Amino acid sequence: MALVLTHALRLRRADLDRLTDTHRNQFVQAIAPGNVEMARGLIEEAGDPEGDAHGLVYLRFEDAAASRAFEGWFLDDARHPSKKASLDGGAFFAAGTLDEVEVELSQSTPGPRPTDVGAQALYDAVLALGPKIAVKTSGPELKSNPPFAFATAPKIEMEKGALALEVVEAKRYTAEDIAAAGPDTQYQVMVALQSKFAGKREQIETAITRIYEFGDPGSKPKRGLYAYGIVFLRLREENGARGFDGWFWDMRQKEPSAYWPSKTTTLGSGSLLVAGTFTPTGVELTKGKLKVACSNALPVAAALAAGFKKLGLTFDVTLVHEAASGESGYFGSPAHQSQLRMFPDA
Numbered sequence: 001m002a003l004v005l006t007h008a009l010r011l012r013r014a015d016l017d018r019l020t021d022t023h024r025n026q027f028v029q030a031i032a033p034g035n036v037e038m039a040r041g042l043i044e045e046a047g048d049p050e051g052d053a054h055g056l057v058y059l060r061f062e063d064a065a066a067s068r069a070f071e072g073w074f075l076d077d078a079r080h081p082s083k084k085a086s087l088d089g090g091a092f093f094a095a096g097t098l099d100e101v102e103v104e105l106s107q108s109t110p111g112p113r114p115t116d117v118g119a120q121a122l123y124d125a126v127l128a129l130g131p132k133i134a135v136k137t138s139g140p141e142l143k144s145n146p147p148f149a150f151a152t153a154p155k156i157e158m159e160k161g162a163l164a165l166e167v168v169e170a171k172r173y174t175a176e177d178i179a180a181a182g183p184d185t186q187y188q189v190m191v192a193l194q195s196k197f198a199g200k201r202e203q204i205e206t207a208i209t210r211i212y213e214f215g216d217p218g219s220k221p222k223r224g225l226y227a228y229g230i231v232f233l234r235l236r237e238e239n240g241a242r243g244f245d246g247w248f249w250d251m252r253q254k255e256p257s258a259y260w261p262s263k264t265t266t267l268g269s270g271s272l273l274v275a276g277t278f279t280p281t282g283v284e285l286t287k288g289k290l291k292v293a294c295s296n297a298l299p300v301a302a303a304l305a306a307g308f309k310k311l312g313l314t315f316d317v318t319l320v321h322e323a324a325s326g327e328s329g330y331f332g333s334p335a336h337q338s339q340l341r342m343f344p345d346a
Contacts, residue, residue: 002279002298003070003125007060008135009142012080013045013053023071025098030073030091031056044079055079057087057135060095061125069095070122074105081137092122120278159300163307168243169234170317174260175215177320178208178230186211189230191278192247192271214249217335218260219327226339227330229258231265231317234275235308243275244304248285253339259331261323267313272304288313 016027032039044053055076062069074090092101102114103123114123136142173181178189186208194210216229229250236243248270252258257265272283282297283290283305290309292301323329330336 003061003063003068003121005059005125005129006062007058007141008085008133009058010076010080010082010085010135010137011043011056011058011142013040013043015056015142016040016043022096022098026071026091026093027056027073029098029100030093031075031089042075046080053079055082055085057085057090057133059087059092059133061122062095063121070101071095072105083135083137084132085135086132124277124279157299158297159303161303161306162310163242163300163303164238165235165244165304165307165311166238167233167311167315168236169232170265170315171232172260172262172265172317172319173215173230173232174218174220174320175212175227175230176218176220178211178215188245188273188278189247191280192245192273193249193269216259217330219323219329221335226253226343227259227336228253228268229260229262229265231267231270231315233267233315235272235311236275242300244272244281244283245275245277246270246272251287253343256329256331259336260329261319261327262329263317263319265315265317267315272308274298283308285313 016024019027028034028036028039031042042054043056055078057074057076059072059074060069070092071094072090072092074085074087076085076087078085087105090105092103093099094101101119101122102116103119103126105126114120178186181189189211190208211230214226214228216227231248231250233246233248234243235246248267250258250265251268252266255266256262266288267285268288270285272281273279274281279298280293281304282293282301284293285291290305292305298304
């Protein structure tokens with residue numbers, strides 16, 4: 001779900017005395033880990049002449065449902081009462097915790113794009129702010145106690161009705177095709193089909209291995225016990241305003257149309273992302289049943305699911321690579337026959 005900036009406040013040293021224990025610990029961990037006095041000493045005081053002390057900026061991002069939030073503490077060369085900040089040095093945390101999020105800032109510019117799905121949403125939100133961030137220096141938010149616990153994210157209503165969708169692309173992939181694809185494509189596949197692994201850097205290799213293991217091997221020998229077809233869809237609104245990418249398993253193990261080189265498919269499980277990104281829309285397909293996930297649904301999710309349902313689950317597809325003379329697919333192969341014996345009721 002996309003994130004919005006709900007708090008951007010310039011604080012001074014006196015404000016630190018009003019922080020909760022958690023937020024005080026966040027501040028120290030972000031500015032001078034393990035050294036409270038050093039962290040405090042780096043922050044400007046009211047009425048101080050210009051010197052070595054820095055400005056301090058607190059940021060909070062939330063999603064539209066206020067179900068996910070991130071907080072950050074950053075040094076700034078500008079000082080009070082400047083209403084523009086260029087952040088340099090600090091850290092983001094999952095809100096209300098000391099768990100750092102791997103989004104780095106140097107002069108308000110994010111560093112390398114993170115691999116974690118949640119961190120990517122934060123990265124995109126920070127990038128959209130630009131190099132100079134508008135911050136508040138006065139008002140009720142600075143007088144509240146603590147000085148940033150004054151507001152919640154704006155409520156964004158879910159879109160109603162059903163999107164009018166058209167299919168831009170529908171392609172059948174094999175495990176070999178995924179292996180040959182670029183890293184962005186591979187990561188998008190993992191987010192859509194193996195999301196519980198894709199969000200954790202140390203499990204990326206596990207996720208892509210599972211794609212290769214479960215994916216239709218096409219004409220290549222298959223060592224495992226079962227395989228599913230892999231299908232990519234790109235949808236867009238008929239007015240061309242928004243696009244969505246979907247990756248799905250075709251799980252009908254006894255149907256030849258589930259496997260390469262069939263040019264039709266019926267989707268089984270998978271999910272839709274915002275086109276060209278790794279951002280889940282919250283629209284998920286599980287064993288042929290569509291649902292909207294509560295934890296990561298974008299405001300468009302319900303209308304997108306309704307529009308997707310109208311398209312149905314059966315599509316004509318093109319092949320990433322056509323069958324060469326003499327090539328045969330996985331269906332009916334010895335490995336496939338073994339799969340059916342192992343899972344006769346699938």
